[in-house]
Amino acid sequence: MIPPEQETSMTNTPANILLSNLNRPDQNGSVHAERSAPPSSNVSPCLGDDMPADRPTSHRSSILRRSLRPVTLKFEDVTYSIKLQTTKGGWVASHEPKQTRTILNGVSGIVRPGELLAMLGPSGSGKTTLLTALSGRLPGKISGKITYNGQHFSSSMKHNTGFVTQDDVLYPHLTVLETLTYTALLRLPKQLTKEEKMEQAEMVIMELGLTRCRDSIVGGPLLRGVSGGERKRVSIGQEMLVNPSLLLLDEPTSGLDSTTAQRIVATLRQLARGGRTVITTIHQPSSRLYRMFDKVVVLSDGYPIYSGHAGRVMEYFGSIGYEAGFNFINPADFLLDLANGVGPDAKQDDQLEYNGRLEHQEDQNTTKQFLISSYKKNLYPVLKAEIQQSHKDTFLAPSRTTPSSRGSGKYQWTTSWWEQFKVLLERGLKERKHESFSGLRIFQVLSVSLLSGLLWWHSDTSHIQDQVGLLFFFSIFWGFFPLFNAIFAFPMERPMLVKERSSGMYRLSSYYFARTVGDLPMELVLPTVFVTVSYWMGGLKPSFVTFALTLSIVLYNVLVSQGLGLALGAILMDVKQGTTLASVTMLVFLLAGGYYIQHIPSFIAWLKYISFSHYCYKLLVGVQYSANEVYECEMGMHCSVMNFPAIKYLGLDSMWSDVAALAVMLVGYRVLAYVALRMGQPH
Numbered sequence: 001m002i003p004p005e006q007e008t009s010m011t012n013t014p015a016n017i018l019l020s021n022l023n024r025p026d027q028n029g030s031v032h033a034e035r036s037a038p039p040s041s042n043v044s045p046c047l048g049d050d051m052p053a054d055r056p057t058s059h060r061s062s063i064l065r066r067s068l069r070p071v072t073l074k075f076e077d078v079t080y081s082i083k084l085q086t087t088k089g090g091w092v093a094s095h096e097p098k099q100t101r102t103i104l105n106g107v108s109g110i111v112r113p114g115e116l117l118a119m120l121g122p123s124g125s126g127k128t129t130l131l132t133a134l135s136g137r138l139p140g141k142i143s144g145k146i147t148y149n150g151q152h153f154s155s156s157m158k159h160n161t162g163f164v165t166q167d168d169v170l171y172p173h174l175t176v177l178e179t180l181t182y183t184a185l186l187r188l189p190k191q192l193t194k195e196e197k198m199e200q201a202e203m204v205i206m207e208l209g210l211t212r213c214r215d216s217i218v219g220g221p222l223l224r225g226v227s228g229g230e231r232k233r234v235s236i237g238q239e240m241l242v243n244p245s246l247l248l249l250d251e252p253t254s255g256l257d258s259t260t261a262q263r264i265v266a267t268l269r270q271l272a273r274g275g276r277t278v279i280t281t282i283h284q285p286s287s288r289l290y291r292m293f294d295k296v297v298v299l300s301d302g303y304p305i306y307s308g309h310a311g312r313v314m315e316y317f318g319s320i321g322y323e324a325g326f327n328f329i330n331p332a333d334f335l336l337d338l339a340n341g342v343g344p345d346a347k348q349d350d351q352l353e354y355n356g357r358l359e360h361q362e363d364q365n366t367t368k369q370f371l372i373s374s375y376k377k378n379l380y381p382v383l384k385a386e387i388q389q390s391h392k393d394t395f396l397a398p399s400r401t402t403p404s405s406r407g408s409g410k411y412q413w414t415t416s417w418w419e420q421f422k423v424l425l426e427r428g429l430k431e432r433k434h435e436s437f438s439g440l441r442i443f444q445v446l447s448v449s450l451l452s453g454l455l456w457w458h459s460d461t462s463h464i465q466d467q468v469g470l471l472f473f474f475s476i477f478w479g480f481f482p483l484f485n486a487i488f489a490f491p492m493e494r495p496m497l498v499k500e501r502s503s504g505m506y507r508l509s510s511y512y513f514a515r516t517v518g519d520l521p522m523e524l525v526l527p528t529v530f531v532t533v534s535y536w537m538g539g540l541k542p543s544f545v546t547f548a549l550t551l552s553i554v555l556y557n558v559l560v561s562q563g564l565g566l567a568l569g570a571i572l573m574d575v576k577q578g579t580t581l582a583s584v585t586m587l588v589f590l591l592a593g594g595y596y597i598q599h600i601p602s603f604i605a606w607l608k609y610i611s612f613s614h615y616c617y618k619l620l621v622g623v624q625y626s627a628n629e630v631y632e633c634e635m636g637m638h639c640s641v642m643n644f645p646a647i648k649y650l651g652l653d654s655m656w657s658d659v660a661a662l663a664v665m666l667v668g669y670r671v672l673a674y675v676a677l678r679m680g681q682p683h
């Protein structure tokens with residue numbers, strides 16, 4: 001540790017600057033008092049709420065105020081490459097070796113509890129990739145070393161980490177309070193009562209200044225809800241509920257006005273001051289924002305050009321020959337120019353002719369190369385020594401993490417399976433009630449049922465062909481409708497599922513059951529209404545038992561068809577592909593069902609055995625007509641309905657095997673959907 005009085009007498013070499021920077025926070029990672037001064041409070045968030053920093057200390061009793069398990073994050077020589085997809089050759093697989101692109105190249109740094117680190121760099125420089133790597137969510141192999149209190153990323157660390165993605169993944173129809181309450185119910189430990197969890201959600205709302213919009217819906221691209229800044233704070237609040245020791249945020253200020261952006265960064269700084277380690281990527285911070293950062297990592301094409309104390313950045317670049325001059329009041333502008341290879345004296349592109357621009361490009365590359373090699377020569381050795389020194393410290397003085405938060409021991413879910421199921425079910429019903437009970441859907445079903453009732457108005461066995469047609473229509477309509485609705489379920493929910501599962505919020509099985517059960521009421525109410533209307537209007541057998549059996553068969557068919565839709569959605573995870581495949585499938589089922597064609601060549605007749613509509617149709621006909629029933633086959637002549645060609649072709653014996661075939665499909669499609677979902681999910 002360098003005594004402060006010596007700092008000023010040291011020569012301004014880059015290495016010394018960094019050494020003094022790295023030693024600035026005290027052993028516990030707490031940062032200087034002047035840094036924790038409250039941010040300016042001249043603007044009020046969420047229509048005038050107070051910011052957390054403006055609150056008197058009596059409000060600071062919340063769990064948000066102090067981190068329970070401080071985390072020191074160190075990353076050393078982090079390098080990450082991806083294999084580029086080659087599109088050459090169109091449909092034919094290319095045999096050329098896949099090209100590799102290095103996105104991160106030897107990035108190092110250290111962030112202690114109480115510090116706010118910002119990652120800066122031009123678009124595409126690798127900020128998000130680095131942030132994702134630090135959150136333990138980057139797929140593929142990362143070389144280098146990332147440690148959390150000297151340990152590798154573990155499942156308990158995952159639950160101690162908050163990750164706020166650039167795009168807010170929130171349910172648009174839930175209110176701010178509902179969003180945070182459901183998150184609290186799912187993420188807070190079972191030792192807390194439901195009331196205590198709800199209280200925590202209220203507290204987060206207060207802490208993040210969302211009180212006045214607590215009952216407003218969150219909204220989204222197609223639905224007006226709270227403002228972008230408020231939405232961002234809801235996302236931060238969701239992570240804050242678990243009081244994470246490590247909080248990572250991807251561009252939390254993008255798209256926001258400078259005042260809101262400042263408010264969000266001020267909140268982050270407050271959170272850091274509570275003993276958390278906070279890391280954020282940021283695009284174009286103003287000088288006001290920049291002053292709130294403790295540390296910065298500057299990336300240029302995936303290479304670091306600076307990693308250290310934010311306040312010493314000008315000194316460092318000055319010491320290697322890049323003085324900011326008068327143009328740069330904002331250090332972030334200066335850093336971004338450097339990361340783009342533009343020195344302070346360089347002419348801007350708009351001041352150059354075409355040829356000049358080409359030369360300018362070369363100059364930029366030379367500048368970048370120089371900055372990268374300066375980093376390697378001057379900053380990297382000191383940073384490495386610092387990281388290794390603190391490795392030793394970690395070894396000598398075990399960190400304050402609780403035993404359960406270390407190591408890779410098996411993680412216990414915060415809530416029971418049943419609790420997760422109940423909360424997810426309730427949340428799903430609330431979020432989708434608008435969609436399920438939408439007037440359009442009800443109109444669609446009611447109008448079709450009335451129309452079919454009118455078209456088949458009081459048909460009787462003398463028009464047996466028409467009656468059988470109505471039963472076939474039941475099987476096809478209630479094959480199509482639930483299938484297409486179910487295809488949307490998982491692809492549309494995927495971002496939410498990935499986000500919540502990545503933070504270990506719930507088991508996949510509890511989500512899956514809650515989702516499928518939640519869809520049932522509407523999936524079953526609509527066909528019930530439909531069958532009731534068209535059955536009695538259409539003049540089918542006036543027997544309550546036959547009606548009840550007909551309804552049960554249609555509902556059974558709905559469940560099977562919904563299962564196929566869920567499976568297609570989960571396998572393809574793409575609505576367009578899913579609906580295309582579903583329409584082909586239903587067309588095949590329609591043609592092979594046994595109504596339109598009764599002389600299908602034997603080599604393709606097996607198609608009907610994979611069609612649930614065929615089984616449904618067969619069962620519907622089977623319950624409608626009994627063996628001793630007759631119909632008028634010719635003028636004055638009566639024949640057994642069992643000899644009616646369409647019914648004879650079906651062969652109404654062995655109806656239990658049809659029920660069994662549908663049961664196999666009912667279970668099989670759902671298991672398939674679950675397996676597909678599990679294979680595509682983070683564990």
Ligand SMILES: Nc1ncnc2c1ncn2[C@@H]1O[C@H](COP(=O)(O)OP(=O)(O)OP(=O)(O)O)[C@@H](O)[C@H]1O
Pocket residue numbers: 082103121122123124125126127128129130283
């Ligand atoms: N899976 C991937 N496939 C192809 N390219 C990728 C992939 N992931 C990242 N990249 C590329 O890596 C580079 C860094 O991406 P990253 O998103 O980390 O940049 P960024 O600095 O966060 O950019 P921005 O500020 O625009 O969000 C980009 O050029 C991006 O196109």
